[in-house]
Amino acid sequence: MTTLGASGGAADVAAHMVMPVLVLSVSMAGTNIRYIRSAMLEILQQDYLRTARAKGIGRRLVIYKHALKNALVPIVTVIGMQIPVLFGGAVIVEQLFSWPGLGL
Numbered sequence: 001m002t003t004l005g006a007s008g009g010a011a012d013v014a015a016h017m018v019m020p021v022l023v024l025s026v027s028m029a030g031t032n033i034r035y036i037r038s039a040m041l042e043i044l045q046q047d048y049l050r051t052a053r054a055k056g057i058g059r060r061l062v063i064y065k066h067a068l069k070n071a072l073v074p075i076v077t078v079i080g081m082q083i084p085v086l087f088g089g090a091v092i093v094e095q096l097f098s099w100p101g102l103g104l
Contacts, residue, residue: 001099020093024061027089035078039071046070 001016041075052062
């Protein structure tokens with residue numbers, strides 16, 4: 001993961017990790033965004049959030065403090081189920097970019 005003949009500093013390693021990280025993250029981002037959106041839309045319709053807004057709590061505080069905490073429960077579950085997929089994708093990415101790692 002370093003340039004041949006170079007000292008192999010942190011910037012060099014980071015430059016070589018851009019493509020593999022993008023491949024793994026973009027492949028999972030679409031499904032995660034869909035789950036996050038649907039969970040937030042479901043939670044935002046709850047009565048206790050309408051009550052919090054009626055009490056005068058700011059919109060951002062209602063979303064970040066109350067809604068996001070409750071929406072994270074199904075999201076964390078889905079992300080936990082995606083961990084094996086991430087390992088499988090890492091094996092494929094390592095083979096594609098010829099990196100030594102889990103794929104060997």
